[in-house]
Amino acid sequence: MASSCTQLCIKHRLLRPVRTVALSTCTQVRHCCTVTRPRHPPAVTGTQTKYQQGQHIRFYSDLIDKHQANKDVTNQLIHFKDAVPLNESPTSLDLDAATGLYALEEIDDEEAASLAPFPVIPPASTSLKDYVDQSETLTKLVQLGVNLWKLEQRPNVGSMLLRLDFDTDVAPRLLFLKGIGVDDSRLGYIITRNPFVLTEDLENLQARVNYLKSKKFTAENVASMVSRAPYLLNFSVKRLDNRLGFYQQQLNLSASNTRNIVARLPRLLCGSLEPVKENLKVCEIELGFKANEIQHIVLAVPKILTANKRKLTQIFDFLHNTMKVPHHLIAKFPQVFNAKFLRIRERHLFLQYLGRAHYDRDQPNYVSLERLASSPDDIFCTEVALATLEDFYLFQKTL
Incomplete structure (x- = not known):
C-alpha cells in the first residue's frame, strides 16, 4: 500500500522540488536550526581539537575556491535593489504563469526517476559548514572572505547568521560600509571580527559616522578607523564622546592632538579604559616620567597606552639602570618601547x-x-x- 502511494505521488509531481516548498523548508530552518556549542560537550583532547579546527579551515578554504568565479559580490550589491520591484516580494512565485510546475500534472517514469530529493538539512549542528550550501547569506559571506570557522566558535553567532536574510539584512549594511569609504577587501575582515554590525540599525550607524565627522575626523579617517577597529560603530554617540573627552582631559591634549592619536589607534575608543589608566600610572609612578614627557611619548607612540605593562617596565629598567640612559633621552625616542x-x-x-x-x-x-x-x-x-x-x-x- 505504501509503495503504491509513493508511486502515485511521483506520478503526479507531488515530490517535485517546487520553490514554494523549498521556501517553507528554509523558513523552518531559520526557526529550528541552532549553531551553538553543546551545553555539556564531550571531552576532547587538544590534538582532536586542532584536527577538527584544521578540518573546518580546509572546508572553508575549499568553499572560497569553489566560489572564486563569483567573488565580486560587492559589485553586485549596488544593483540588488533594482533586481526586485518595490511592490513585489523577492520570494513571490507566480505558479499560474510558470510552465511545467502543476502539482497534478502527470509525468513519465523516466522524468520521475530523474527528480532529485530535497537536501537533508540538519535540525542542529556545531558547525556552519552544514548550512553553507542551503543558505544564500552564508554562501555570499564566504565569497566576501568571512572566516565562518572563526565565527562558529563564538556563542550564538552561528544562529544569528542563519536568521539573517542577505537582501534585507546583510546587503544594506555592506552598502553602508562601502558608502563611508571602506575598501571591499576589508569587508570580510570587519564581519569576521564584528558580525554584530549586521544587526545594527542603519540610522544608528549613520549617526555615529556623523558624530565623528562633526569632530573634524575626515572621511578617510573614519573609513580607516572602521576598517582597523570593526567594533567602533557598535558604540553609541555618548560613549564615543566620553572616550574622546577622557583622552583629551587625562593627557591635557588639544582637540587636534586627540584626533591624531585616536585616528592612528582607533581601538582606544573600543577597548576598556582600565589598561590605559594603569599604563599612565606606570609611566608616572614606576618609570618616573613627567607629565609633559608622558604627553610627548603618547603623541609619538599611542600604542604605549595599551602596551604590555611587563614589557614597558622591563625595557625601561634595562635602558635606564643598565645602559644609564636618562629620562629625557628615552622620552625623545619612545619608539624604543616598540x-x-x-x-x-x-x-x-x-x-x-x-x-x-x-x-x-x-x-x-x-x-x-x-x-x-x-x-x-x-x-x-x-x-x-x-x-x-x-x-x-x-x-x-x-x-
Whole structure:
C-alpha cells in the first residue's frame, strides 16, 4: 500500500522540488536550526581539537575556491535593489504563469526517476559548514572572505547568521560600509571580527559616522578607523564622546592632538579604559616620567597606552639602570618601547664588548636609541658598531 502511494505521488509531481516548498523548508530552518556549542560537550583532547579546527579551515578554504568565479559580490550589491520591484516580494512565485510546475500534472517514469530529493538539512549542528550550501547569506559571506570557522566558535553567532536574510539584512549594511569609504577587501575582515554590525540599525550607524565627522575626523579617517577597529560603530554617540573627552582631559591634549592619536589607534575608543589608566600610572609612578614627557611619548607612540605593562617596565629598567640612559633621552625616542627587549640587550652587550656603548650626547661616538633599536643588523654592524655582520652573529652565540 505504501509503495503504491509513493508511486502515485511521483506520478503526479507531488515530490517535485517546487520553490514554494523549498521556501517553507528554509523558513523552518531559520526557526529550528541552532549553531551553538553543546551545553555539556564531550571531552576532547587538544590534538582532536586542532584536527577538527584544521578540518573546518580546509572546508572553508575549499568553499572560497569553489566560489572564486563569483567573488565580486560587492559589485553586485549596488544593483540588488533594482533586481526586485518595490511592490513585489523577492520570494513571490507566480505558479499560474510558470510552465511545467502543476502539482497534478502527470509525468513519465523516466522524468520521475530523474527528480532529485530535497537536501537533508540538519535540525542542529556545531558547525556552519552544514548550512553553507542551503543558505544564500552564508554562501555570499564566504565569497566576501568571512572566516565562518572563526565565527562558529563564538556563542550564538552561528544562529544569528542563519536568521539573517542577505537582501534585507546583510546587503544594506555592506552598502553602508562601502558608502563611508571602506575598501571591499576589508569587508570580510570587519564581519569576521564584528558580525554584530549586521544587526545594527542603519540610522544608528549613520549617526555615529556623523558624530565623528562633526569632530573634524575626515572621511578617510573614519573609513580607516572602521576598517582597523570593526567594533567602533557598535558604540553609541555618548560613549564615543566620553572616550574622546577622557583622552583629551587625562593627557591635557588639544582637540587636534586627540584626533591624531585616536585616528592612528582607533581601538582606544573600543577597548576598556582600565589598561590605559594603569599604563599612565606606570609611566608616572614606576618609570618616573613627567607629565609633559608622558604627553610627548603618547603623541609619538599611542600604542604605549595599551602596551604590555611587563614589557614597558622591563625595557625601561634595562635602558635606564643598565645602559644609564636618562629620562629625557628615552622620552625623545619612545619608539624604543616598540622594539624587542632581546634585540636591545644583544646590541648593547655587543657595543659594550667593543667599547662603543656611549649613549651620552656629549661623548664621542655617541649612539642614539633610534639607531640602536631600529637599524637593520647589517647597518647596525657597519655604521654603529663598526664591525662585520659575522662578528655580531658569532657574539650572539656566546650569550
